């Protein structure tokens with residue numbers, strides 16, 4: 254059975270629907286991503302899942318509980334990452350862990366948690382003196398204090414440098430390996446691709462696709478793009494006649510060919526036959542970035 258179920262969720266602000274019929278189901282033990290353009294309704298949806306907002310209609314269950322009516326019970330099963338602004342600058346790391354531990358009946362051993370998160374040496378450091386990555390790790394530690402079954406992480410690595418971002422990703426994988434289901438709101442394609450088992454792609458308050466990162470890429474059409482500098486002028490008709498080729502364009506002294514199937518073999522074979530070689534050849538495949546744009550645009554147009 255799914256650990257989080259969202260069906261037909263609608264949430265309006267002043268008559269305007271921020272979420273307009275969204276639905277998805279998260280299986281126990283997954284890292285499930287919520288991805289979508291700005292204003293697509295991602296944060297509003299997870300705030301409804303956390304019980305922080307009241308939906309106008311629809312049905313949500315988390316660990317079999319209704320976040321609206323079973324809020325007290327849910328607080329012991331779900332851990333939400335705090336936003337930076339919620340922690341006072343002068344609070345020391347140890348004090349923050351002590352304070353938040355007092356909210357739970359049977360909190361985790363916070364010293365051990367800090368060690369695991371690489372913050373063991375920062376007990377007496379004030380929040381504002383921590384680096385961005387350390388602040389982020391502290392907010393994750395606070396989310397895990399109550400031994401949650403589900404951790405909700407929103408904008409996990411915004412503002413972090415590439416190394417700190419990778420460290421936080423490793424951490425999220427370790428959390429999942431301890432059996433915690435992770436619901437992750439993200440803007441970063443690389444993060445979604447690297448971390449998420451499955452993703453719900455949001456657009457304009459709805460879910461336009463739920464799939465693995467690779468599944469989303471293939472739904473968008475597994476296009477390839479070849480870019481090369483030919484050794485002699487190329488008659489475009491030679492290439493457009495190939496069934497693998499969808500389009501041929503010139504970009505300065507280069508040619509850009511898009512298509513499907515065994516595009517590279519088809520193009521090199523026909524050009525070699527005409528004694529044309531390909532220099533500075535680059536092969537690009539559809540990325541999650543492309544899929545994001547194609548799938549959200551397709552939805553907007555339909």
Ligand SMILES: Nc1ncnc2c1ncn2[C@@H]1O[C@H](COP(=O)(O)OP(=O)(O)OP(=O)(O)O)[C@@H](O)[C@H]1O
Nearest residue numbers: 266267270271289290291292293294295296297298
């Ligand atoms: N408290 C609020 N009052 C009024 N409108 C709001 C409120 N919170 C969000 N909205 C609006 O609802 C829509 C969805 O916002 P939401 O923050 O859920 O989207 P998001 O997908 O998380 O966006 P982002 O990626 O920019 O964080 C937006 O148009 C936003 O302006």
